[in-house]
Amino acid sequence: MVEVEVKRRMGEDDIAEVAALLRAVQAADGHAGLGEHQWLDLVQGGRSGSAGFVARTPGRARLAGYAQLSRGPDSWAVEVAVDPAQRQAGIGIDLLRAALAEVAAQGGGHVHLWVPKPTELHDQVASAVGLERGRELIQMRRSLPLDPMLAEAADGFPVRSFRVGKDEPAWLELNNLAFGGHPEQGAWDLGIIEERERQPWFDPEGFLLHERNGRLAAFCWTKIADRDDPSDPGEIYVIGVRPGLQGVGLGRAMLAAGAAYLSSQGKQSIMLYVDAGNTGAVHLYRSFGFAVDHHDRAYVGNVPAAPHASERGTDGAHPIDGAEAHGQAALGGGDPGGPSHRRHRS
Numbered sequence: 563m564v565e566v567e568v569k570r571r572m573g574e575d576d577i578a579e580v581a582a583l584l585r586a587v588q589a590a591d592g593h594a595g596l597g598e599h600q601w602l603d604l605v606q607g608g609r610s611g612s613a614g615f616v617a618r619t620p621g622r623a624r625l626a627g628y629a630q631l632s633r634g635p636d637s638w639a640v641e642v643a644v645d646p647a648q649r650q651a652g653i654g655i656d657l658l659r660a661a662l663a664e665v666a667a668q669g670g671g672h673v674h675l676w677v678p679k680p681t682e683l684h685d686q687v688a689s690a691v692g693l694e695r696g697r698e699l700i701q702m703r704r705s706l707p708l709d710p711m712l713a714e715a716a717d718g719f720p721v722r723s724f725r726v727g728k729d730e731p732a733w734l735e736l737n738n739l740a741f742g743g744h745p746e747q748g749a750w751d752l753g754i755i756e757e758r759e760r761q762p763w764f765d766p767e768g769f770l771l772h773e774r775n776g777r778l779a780a781f782c783w784t785k786i787a788d789r790d791d792p793s794d795p796g797e798i799y800v801i802g803v804r805p806g807l808q809g810v811g812l813g814r815a816m817l818a819a820g821a822a823y824l825s826s827q828g829k830q831s832i833m834l835y836v837d838a839g840n841t842g843a844v845h846l847y848r849s850f851g852f853a854v855d856h857h858d859r860a861y862v863g864n865v866p867a868a869p870h871a872s873e874r875g876t877d878g879a880h881p882i883d884g885a886e887a888h889g890q891a892a893l894g895g896g897d898p899g900g901p902s903h904r905r906h907r908s
């Protein structure tokens with residue numbers, strides 16, 4: 563029997579408990595237990611509509627599992643982490659059921675469940691809660707520095723660093739145009755970028771902007787999760803080009819500029835995440851010598867609104883019989899990217 567509790571606000575003790583669970587998941591699976599957006603939703607309060615689900619087994623100190631639900635502009639995202647010592651007991655399915663019930667209570671909608679390095683077991687778990695395979699995200703990597711032929715795309719190409727407190731409105735406009743309709747990277751607002759600026763890894767020097775005719779035209783935002791370990795890859799965190807200026811070489815130049823910055827900071831390799839269906843971006847990365855490291859998969863489904871959706875939505879404990887569903891395992895499986903690389907889906 564596990565007890566699943568819905569949390570719409572996380573206090574310091576709650577965050578510490580979830581962090582302990584995520585450390586155990588990281589140690590067992592070799593990948594972060596939650597994607598970056600999910601983690602920030604938890605720590606910072608996130609977008610409205612997000613909620614955490616905490617599963618406890620009576621008598622056990624460590625949480626049995628945790629699910630994080632976040633509402634994007636057009637859909638919901640959910641991720642689940644289960645204590646490595648308490649797997650194969652249906653806890654992931656219980657957490658997912660609780661999260662999907664919350665979606666229904668808040669009016670229903672399209673749901674993505676993200677799983678790193680998915681296996682057949684994940685297909686079974688997803689199918690047990692009525693979700694099917696959807697988007698695939700690819701993590702791609704290559705070594706640094708770039709070969710001179712690729713690096714030269716940045717030669718003489720003017721870029722400048724992001725200015726905190728000044729560039730946010732213009733960058734938000736450009737980002738939201740470049741990523742129009744994107745479930746996680748689209749529809750950002752000032753609160754979201756300010757959250758990122760507060761992260762310990764945030765480095766405006768590595769957030770590169772290109773202007774055309776006095777207006778932002780393209781950007782390449784790099785991320786260095788671990789400055790002390792040169793073998794930990796630097797990341798192309800988000801890259802975007804103004805829609806009317808795409809296809810004329812700005813993406814190549816910005817990517818080369820981002821790679822050059824990461825090399826200048828001592829990084830020996832570079833990685834990024836891209837939607838498998840983003841053929842233009844995948845083509846660009848392949849032409850830069852990036853190769854696929856692994857896939858993440860979204861399981862998707864449409865959750866109908868609960869009959870009395872508006873009457874629910876208060877905090878409270880929901881005991882669920884954990885014995886009824888079996889087959890749940892890691893809901894994850896081995897991202898060598900290291901603890902600080904939380905998946906970011908641009």
Ligand SMILES: CC(C)(COP(=O)(O)OP(=O)(O)OC[C@H]1O[C@@H](n2cnc3c(N)ncnc32)[C@H](O)[C@@H]1OP(=O)(O)O)[C@@H](O)C(=O)NCCC(=O)NCCS
Nearest residue numbers: 740801802803808809810811812813814836842843846908
């Ligand atoms: C992906 C993106 C950054 C590429 O920038 P860009 O300025 O359009 O690309 P470039 O003009 O530099 O072209 C680079 C290469 O990609 C190819 N390419 C770019 N867009 C393409 C598309 N939609 N379909 C096929 N190929 C495409 C170009 O043909 C070029 O290849 P080539 O050098 O072999 O001819 C830009 O299109 C963009 O902002 N897209 C929306 C946001 C996004 O998806 N960002 C990436 C998230 S991982």
